[in-house]
Amino acid sequence: MKIPEKLVIATRESRLALWQAEYVQAKLSALYPQTKVELLKMTTRGDQILDKTLSKVGGKGLFVKELETALLDGRADLAVHSLKDVPVDLQHPFQLACVMEREDPRDAFVSNDYTQLSDLPAGAIVGTSSLRRESQIRERYPHLIVKSLRGNLDTRLRKLDEGQYAAIILAAAGLKRLKLAERIQSYITIEESLPAAGQGALGIEILAARQDMYDLLQALKHDNTQACTIAERAVSFALGGSCQVPLAAHAVLENDTLYLRALVAATDGSHIIRAEKRGRMTQAYTLGIEVADVLKQSGAKVLIEQAINAAKLDK
Numbered sequence: 001m002k003i004p005e006k007l008v009i010a011t012r013e014s015r016l017a018l019w020q021a022e023y024v025q026a027k028l029s030a031l032y033p034q035t036k037v038e039l040l041k042m043t044t045r046g047d048q049i050l051d052k053t054l055s056k057v058g059g060k061g062l063f064v065k066e067l068e069t070a071l072l073d074g075r076a077d078l079a080v081h082s083l084k085d086v087p088v089d090l091q092h093p094f095q096l097a098c099v100m101e102r103e104d105p106r107d108a109f110v111s112n113d114y115t116q117l118s119d120l121p122a123g124a125i126v127g128t129s130s131l132r133r134e135s136q137i138r139e140r141y142p143h144l145i146v147k148s149l150r151g152n153l154d155t156r157l158r159k160l161d162e163g164q165y166a167a168i169i170l171a172a173a174g175l176k177r178l179k180l181a182e183r184i185q186s187y188i189t190i191e192e193s194l195p196a197a198g199q200g201a202l203g204i205e206i207l208a209a210r211q212d213m214y215d216l217l218q219a220l221k222h223d224n225t226q227a228c229t230i231a232e233r234a235v236s237f238a239l240g241g242s243c244q245v246p247l248a249a250h251a252v253l254e255n256d257t258l259y260l261r262a263l264v265a266a267t268d269g270s271h272i273i274r275a276e277k278r279g280r281m282t283q284a285y286t287l288g289i290e291v292a293d294v295l296k297q298s299g300a301k302v303l304i305e306q307a308i309n310a311a312k313l314d315k
Ligand SMILES: NCc1[nH]cc(CCC(=O)O)c1CC(=O)O
Pocket: 082, 083, 084, 085, 169, 170, 171, 173, 174, 198, 199, 200, 201, 202
């Protein structure tokens, strides 16, 4: 393997994105001490459009496109992403080189006044802009009001502190990475808020033609996480998932067996379709497709069409 003199990592400029890119930078520097590893900091459309909920902005790959341009014109060799933000139908000329070890995949309950969702009184306002979180909250706590909450982590926490919300829901992974875990009142169980495909994991994107990069990055791969997220992303892919659709998929490895759970929800919170299955680690993708098939047989397609139409009407 030929080790390059210099590597450039494309990254967004949010604090979390920079943490993630610097984390990869440190790992690569340790692995390849002769190589100079630099960051190319970029603003994406997802960072600029802050007045709409993500489902209404509606673009797949809202947070990755600009970084891909840098890969294409050779300004960067790799791009570091929250895997959750990487489109499941990532296509040629791009490729995921590897998936790194997952942080805590759970959603976190953040509030200045309450300890957990079940403590909130009727009419209390919960902030989240994820349809996935919203539908699961609505199913279990129909007396709560869910309101949109956008912006990077610091912005979201500021809006909570200003009193616009009784509580907000955020990915635990981001808070932990930014040393903000003390803001977490409680963790929402996987059962109560099934996470998004890839939540908590980092994905490294490259040009598919860059075999040298692919080989170099295999040292960062985490087999367990990669198998779990392949299964999760396959569910989403098979259902045509995007952030317009309330879709969750989460897998864990239990003694070499993958345990995959997924759900599709009605945007109005009226019902949720769930499916789960166990399978071999080496058959992760197939397992995801099978779980998606079970969801389809239970009527998931109709819910997905409704969600996509609702998003169109809202624009
Ligand atoms: N959609 C934005 C996004 N992308 C990744 C994370 C958190 C970190 C992760 O899941 O890896 C977040 C924020 C959130 O969901 O609270």
